[in-house]
Amino acid sequence: MASLRSGAQVATVPLDKLGTDFERGEVRFDGLTLPGRSFNLRVFVDEPGANAQTPTEGNPHYLGTQSFFGAGTEHGELDPGARNRQLEPTQIKLNVTDKLRAFIRQAGKKNVPITVVAVDRDGNEIPDPGLSFEGLSLVTS
Amino acid sequence: MAIVTALAPNRRSFVAKKKVGGQITIRKDVRDMKDQDVINFRAAISMMAARSANVQTDTLGYQFLASYHGIWQNLCQHGTPAFALWHRPYMLAFEQTMQDLVPGVYLPYWDWTSQFEIPSIFTDATWTNPATGNVEPNPLLAQPMNGGAPTQRDPGTAADLQAFAPLVAQALLDSTYDAFSPDLENPHNQLHMWVGGDMGSVSTAAFDPLFFAHHSFIEYAFCQWQDAHPAASPPGDVPPSSLTPWASLAELWNYHSLGYQYEQYSPPPLNLTGAVQPVPTAGNSLDAAVLDRPTLASGDTVTHFSLGEIDPEFHRAEVRFEGLTPPKDSFTVRVYVNEPKANAKTKTNGNANFLGAQGFFGHGQCFGDAGHCDPKPRDIYDMRPKHHYDPVKVRLDVTRPLRALVAAGAKLDDAPVTLVVVDSKGVEIPECGLHFEGFSLAIS
Numbered sequence: 001m002a003s004l005r006s007g008a009q010v011a012t013v014p015l016d017k018l019g020t021d022f023e024r025g026e027v028r029f030d031g032l033t034l035p036g037r038s039f040n041l042r043v044f045v046d047e048p049g050a051n052a053q054t055p056t057e058g059n060p061h062y063l064g065t066q067s068f069f070g071a072g073t074e075h076g077e078l079d080p081g082a083r084n085r086q087l088e089p090t091q092i093k094l095n096v097t098d099k100l101r102a103f104i105r106q107a108g109k110k111n112v113p114i115t116v117v118a119v120d121r122d123g124n125e126i127p128d129p130g131l132s133f134e135g136l137s138l139v140t141s
Numbered sequence: 142m143a144i145v146t147a148l149a150p151n152r153r154s155f156v157a158k159k160k161v162g163g164q165i166t167i168r169k170d171v172r173d174m175k176d177q178d179v180i181n182f183r184a185a186i187s188m189m190a191a192r193s194a195n196v197q198t199d200t201l202g203y204q205f206l207a208s209y210h211g212i213w214q215n216l217c218q219h220g221t222p223a224f225a226l227w228h229r230p231y232m233l234a235f236e237q238t239m240q241d242l243v244p245g246v247y248l249p250y251w252d253w254t255s256q257f258e259i260p261s262i263f264t265d266a267t268w269t270n271p272a273t274g275n276v277e278p279n280p281l282l283a284q285p286m287n288g289g290a291p292t293q294r295d296p297g298t299a300a301d302l303q304a305f306a307p308l309v310a311q312a313l314l315d316s317t318y319d320a321f322s323p324d325l326e327n328p329h330n331q332l333h334m335w336v337g338g339d340m341g342s343v344s345t346a347a348f349d350p351l352f353f354a355h356h357s358f359i360e361y362a363f364c365q366w367q368d369a370h371p372a373a374s375p376p377g378d379v380p381p382s383s384l385t386p387w388a389s390l391a392e393l394w395n396y397h398s399l400g401y402q403y404e405q406y407s408p409p410p411l412n413l414t415g416a417v418q419p420v421p422t423a424g425n426s427l428d429a430a431v432l433d434r435p436t437l438a439s440g441d442t443v444t445h446f447s448l449g450e451i452d453p454e455f456h457r458a459e460v461r462f463e464g465l466t467p468p469k470d471s472f473t474v475r476v477y478v479n480e481p482k483a484n485a486k487t488k489t490n491g492n493a494n495f496l497g498a499q500g501f502f503g504h505g506q507c508f509g510d511a512g513h514c515d516p517k518p519r520d521i522y523d524m525r526p527k528h529h530y531d532p533v534k535v536r537l538d539v540t541r542p543l544r545a546l547v548a549a550g551a552k553l554d555d556a557p558v559t560l561v562v563v564d565s566k567g568v569e570i571p572e573c574g575l576h577f578e579g580f581s582l583a584i585s
Contacts, residue, residue: 034219038342065327069330069333069334071344072211072345
């Protein structure tokens, strides 16, 4: 399982299958291994060239930011059992309900790419944040 | 098999539960702490730190308590459904350890959705330790990182911090724990990053004393969410091992049984529910005709909403019955807007003006002894379950129908809201005996 590169187009999703009459919309990162460092991951829809300079405020293509609280590595090794617990793959859910609904209403598109951009707290891009996951899905309910 | 147990008359092994008979711990906002509260808090951390300095693995020492989270025990839960649940007993264990050393101390909370800087009790360089009379380094500023150099912070700007509040408010509106926990965890993560330094990594965060005020606030949000969603179920996918080393999910779910409560910060009001701002302006009070009567009559127009401009992309809309006394009988209240003459024959299906129906499950006949159905005033230390007739807040989700009304361009200025009461067969009940003290529409 390779790790993510910032700016990667990680999935293409068929928006026409979702409608707009949903209670909740989530971006789900499946089989995700929590990273060593902390960073923010911005999620864009239909914005294939997104990078750290791509606006978030007022940008209908911006769905939201998932913040990762890194396990940390700079203070020596953790005990092996603890380390294994930290590295167990998990599922992370990002609530994108309002922005996804608004985008679908306006865009009227079918298959659109999802692009993710990793930035530090100050908005500087992190090209290789050390994040790996096995799947990304858009789920409405 | 038979078991015979002999008990010593003055046994010490059967220790009574600590939090009984008025010993509930009240956790306060750091801005509401009295001088003595701050002294107690600093004294407790100082004593815990001293124990660790003597013996790094002392179980009442600060370093041992911190190590539950990251280095060296690494038991915390992040990115899993157990996130909010695991940290609940952790805060309690930390608070109880402080109380073993300084009776009466409590774990305060830092509400970073309304206080956009690190509270000064955590940033002061020194304090006067009453135990020694000496001016000493503030134990809340830093503690040794795993027994080494003092912890460090690198906080961001107030403007950046302000961006987190809407995320917490949004989480508080979630209807299930499965949605709430990750929605709360995300701004929680951002706060860790915002403080920076050792707070920015799981393995080191808890060595900074600020960690515990941050997580006390996370727990406060969890408690508020549970109070607002009393019917919410515990998550089904939390394996017992994920709550190590604490108690079982069943023991943790009901925080009211754990011996602490949160006191809301007042002047100015806590901003936690800031995103749940009722839009109505002129319609926020019950109409005079209804106020004159103690109970609802079917067909009452209880209020008028002046909604003005509404963003059709709003997240959630709720009709709320405030201060409602649970009824004796069971019935359904249908809620209509712009239907002032609504009655039991007024359409529900396909009627754009029908917002929804709230079912009430009545208590029924009194089967108790005299006074069983008469609630008595209670103080905040009363841990018994609520009386079945204590006032409650009832919330009806009207998101979809209201969104459809707004999208259709319905006129919602001075719009009457009419309630119709029917039984299970749809037959109107003119007088249902329902009493409530307020009625509002909350849109976020």
